[in-house]
Amino acid sequence: MTTDSELIRLDGVTKEYGPNTVLNDVSFTVGRGEVVGLLGDNGAGKSTLVKIMSGVVPMTSGRYLWEGEEIKHVTRPETERRGVETIFQDSALVPSMSITRNIFAGREITNRLGFMKIREMDRITTEILDSVVSIEGIKSAKQLVSSLSGGQAQAVAIARAVHFKRSLLILDEPTSALAVRATEALLNYLVQLKAEGVSSVLVTHNLHHAYQVCDRHVVMNHGRKILDIRREDTSVAELTAAVVEGVEGVRRFRTGRPLAEIGDAPGPLA
Numbered sequence: 001m002t003t004d005s006e007l008i009r010l011d012g013v014t015k016e017y018g019p020n021t022v023l024n025d026v027s028f029t030v031g032r033g034e035v036v037g038l039l040g041d042n043g044a045g046k047s048t049l050v051k052i053m054s055g056v057v058p059m060t061s062g063r064y065l066w067e068g069e070e071i072k073h074v075t076r077p078e079t080e081r082r083g084v085e086t087i088f089q090d091s092a093l094v095p096s097m098s099i100t101r102n103i104f105a106g107r108e109i110t111n112r113l114g115f116m117k118i119r120e121m122d123r124i125t126t127e128i129l130d131s132v133v134s135i136e137g138i139k140s141a142k143q144l145v146s147s148l149s150g151g152q153a154q155a156v157a158i159a160r161a162v163h164f165k166r167s168l169l170i171l172d173e174p175t176s177a178l179a180v181r182a183t184e185a186l187l188n189y190l191v192q193l194k195a196e197g198v199s200s201v202l203v204t205h206n207l208h209h210a211y212q213v214c215d216r217h218v219v220m221n222h223g224r225k226i227l228d229i230r231r232e233d234t235s236v237a238e239l240t241a242a243v244v245e246g247v248e249g250v251r252r253f254r255t256g257r258p259l260a261e262i263g264d265a266p267g268p269l270a
């Protein structure tokens with residue numbers, strides 16, 4: 001069932017790579033203006049789910065609905081057209097171009113004759129860099145991306161995505177290479193975007209960051225969804241148990257008793 005406030009819904013998604021099932025009947029929704037944490041241990045299937053959501057890899061089976069309408073052929077151009085912006089672990093910037101050119105790639109500001117208004121783009125880039133993620137150590141918007149550290153480059157990609165305010169921002173481990181101040185700025189920005197109705201999916205191993213900003217948490221374990229829970233109904237301790245110990249951790253946490261005393265764990269908990 002879909003609701004009016006639902007932006008995206010993946011229904012019963014399965015992904016197989018050869019004989020390996022890396023996503024097994026996963027359903028995942030994001031509401032309008034909702035920030036959802038996508039959590040789980042290494043290899044749980046988070047990045048695969050993100051790639052399916054952004055149209056980078058096709059699902060083996062399942063359905064993809066956008067505002068209640070099913071999209072049959074989910075491609076990157078299709079999701080981009082609908083306003084999905086994804087920051088992958090290795091942010092897709094062009095090293096040989098300036099920060100400004102990367103920020104405006106494909107959305108250049110031009111005059112009537114089609115020439116790029118570089119000074120205006122540099123000015124806006126400087127504002128974006130100052131306001132969005134306060135990136136330490138960047139001297140100028142004209143600087144080449146090849147001269148930036150990994151964390152700085154990632155922050156530029158994030159700045160670009162948040163500036164163009166898309167309908168769904170997917171961040172795959174965005175804070176892993178960011179300094180403390182830039183991380184705080186990014187998390188605050190997600191909350192600001194939410195107030196403007198922009199939805200986000202935050203993939204992270206840092207459960208404190210997730211708990212700080214996400215309205216809902218989805219925990220993956222070995223390709224299955226094992227927990228889908230609103231922030232007010234959970235805690236960092238429970239999320240930690242779910243990520244580290246899987247479904248047994250959640251059951252133990254909820255009952256406070258060892259698994260042996262409460263019997264076998266059923267399917268996904270919600």
Ligand SMILES: Nc1ncnc2c1ncn2[C@@H]1O[C@H](COP(=O)(O)OP(=O)(O)OP(=O)(O)O)[C@@H](O)[C@H]1O
Nearest residue numbers: 017020022040041042043044045046047048049220
């Ligand atoms: N292109 C691929 N071909 C085969 N197997 C793959 C491919 N991409 C991912 N996998 C496998 O799918 C599983 C899930 O990987 P995925 O990257 O989605 O996990 P993750 O939860 O994002 O992990 P991490 O936190 O380490 O990034 C892993 O076992 C991985 O080896």
